[in-house]
Amino acid sequence: MGAPLGLGLIGCGGIARSAHLPAIAALGGRVRLVATADIAIEAAAQAAKPWGAQAFSDYREVLRQPDIAAVIIATPEALHCEQTCAAAEHGKHVLCEKPMCTTLEEADTMIAACRRAGVRLQIGHSRRFTTRYMRVHQALLAGEIGEVRLLRENERRPRSFQGLAGIMWTPRHWTGDPERNLGVAMIAGIHESDILRWYAGSEPVSVFAEHSVTTEGNIGVPDFMSMTVRFANGAVGSSELSRMVPDSYPAFHQLELYGTQGSLRARDTDSIGCVEYRDGAAGFPAAQETFLRHGPHYVRQLTTFLDSIAGGPGPGFGPEDSRAALRLSLAAIRSASTGQVVSLRDH
C-alpha cells in the first residue's frame, strides 16, 4: 500500500461528524486528514484534532494545502458550486454531499469545472451504497420482478434526529432558512429522486407534488412533501417524506417495488429487530443502527471515491446522474409551489 491519500474536509457539521469522519477513520492507513474548514472554527478544530490536522475557518485555506489530493465537501448545498469549482481549480478531486447544488446551471458549472481540471467529481448519494438498496438493485438487475412498474419510497425522520430537536427547520439552524434551504425535497427528497430514477431505469417525464410546513417554529421551509413521478417507460413512482415523527416511530424507509413478474419490499416496519417494552410504551432502541447503518455505507462511498481516483471503477453513477436527480427534485418543488404538473420532457 502506498502513502495515505491526503484529504481535506470542508464543512464540519452534523453529516461530517456522524458519517464522513467515521468513514475516514475506518479507512485508516489509506487516507490521512490533512486539513479541515468550517465557518465555526471550533467545529473545524474538533474534527481536525484526532488527526493532528490543520483547522481553518476559510475553506480556501484547505485548498491551498499541497498535500491534499481530494476534498470532501459537507456544507449546505448553496455553497457546493463555488467550493467544488474552487477545489477543481486547485486540482483537488471532489466528493460533494448531496444535493449536488441548488440549480441546474450550477450543476453544469460544477461538471464542466471538474472535467476541465481533470479531477473526479462524485456526489454523495450515500443510499446507493447501503446494503439494503444495493441488494434491491442487484435483484432488479437479475430480473427478479421483471420490469418495474410501480415504485414507492417513503422516508421518515424523528424531530430529534441528529440531536436537532427544536432546532432543525427553525431559524436557529440553516435548514430553517428559506434563503439556504429549498426544503425537504432537497435535503431528503434528493435521495428519493435518485433512488426512484435508479430503480425505474428510466428518465422522469413529469412530476406532481404537494408540500407543507409542519414543524413548530418553522417560518416557511417545506418540511413535508409527497410527489408522484411518471417515467418515460410508463412506470409510476411515489414518495412521501416527513421529518417530524416522534422519536419512538419505528421506521425510516418504506421501499416497495412492483414489477411485471413480482414484487419486492424492503420496509422498515417489516424489519424491526429489537423492541424494548416499558410500562405504557414500547421503543425500538436499535432502529437507527439497523435501518440507517451510517457506518458501512459511508465507508463504501469513500472507498469507491478513492478507487476511482486511483483509476478503478467508479460508483456506477456520474455527476450527470446527480444532476438528473437534482432536476427531478427541483421540478417537484416547482410543482408543489405552483400546484401544477411539471413536465420534464423539454428541460
Place this chain on the structure above:
Amino acid sequence: MQRGARLGVIGIGPLADDLVAYGAPLAGWDSLVCAPLDEAGPEPAGIAAALGAACVAQWQDLAVAADAVLVLGEGARRIDAADAMLRAGRPVLVPGLVEADAAAIARLEALSVAHGAAFLPLGEVASLSLCAEARQRVAQAEFGRLHSIYASARIACGTEVAALRRVRWEMLGLVLSVTQQPLHRVHATPGAMNPGAPMADVEVILLRFADDLIATIELAACLPRDSTRTAAPEIEFEAIGARRVVRVEPDRPAVRIAGDGRRDRVSFTDPAIIPMLAQLRQAVDAPLPAASGLAQRTAHVMGLVDQSLQQGCPILPG
C-alpha cells in the same frame, strides 16, 4: 340488552362470505332472512342455508320481513333496494356504495330523514376495527393537528378495473373520515402494471385540504396472484399529527401459510361486516342519527379523481 331483531340481507358477495366464515351468532340479531338482489343462481339460497337463515324470492319482501336491511351485491340495483327499504322505514346499511354519485346519495339521505330510518353507506375499510381505532385516535386532542395521511391499498395483479374503483371508494372514505376540511386540490396519476395495457390499474392520488393537510393515496393491482387469500385489499394507513403518529396495517394479524405453489394470508381479525352490523343494530332502536355527509363527500371526490385522471392535471374543487 337489546332485544332481538330481524336482519335482512339482500344480495351476495365477499361480505356475505365473511358472515358465513365468521361462524358465530351476530350480537343483537334474533334472526336473518336473505334475498337475492338480482342474482339468478343458487348462491343466495346457499348463503342463507350456510347462515341458517330463510331465503325469500324477492328482496322487496324484506320491507316486511326484516327490521333492518343489509344491501350487498353489485350494481345500481343496490340503490333501488336501499331506496325501497328506506321508504318502508327500514334502517339500511349499504357497504361501499361506489355505484352512487353524490346526488344519489343525497336523495337516499333525504329519504332517510323523511321516513325516520337510518341510512348507513359505510366503508368496509373504515369500519375495520383497527381503522376505527386509528380514526378515534386521530380525533383526540393529544394527536395534535393532522398534517399528513398516507393510505395504500394493494390488490392482486390482473384484478378487474372495477375492483380498483371499489378500493378507491374505500380508501377515499377512510381518508375523508378523519378530516372535515374542504378540499383545496386533487391530483391523480394513472399507471399500468402491464406495459401497453389499455386500462390503468395503478392510481396515485394526492389530496390537499384547506388546512394544508396532504393525503397520499396509492392504489394498485400489483400483488402477485398467489399472495392474497381473496380480493380483499392489503391496506396501509398512516396519519401524522403534530404530536402523534398512528399507523395501521390490518392484514398483519394473520396466519400465513406457505406450501408448494401456495402462499396464503388468512387474517384473524374480525371482518368489517361484524362492526358494521353492530352499527345497523343500534340504528334499529336509536333515534335517527344525523347524516355524516361522508358518503356524499366520497362520491364527490371520486368524481374529482376521475376528472383529474381524464384531464391529466390537478382539479380545484368548487
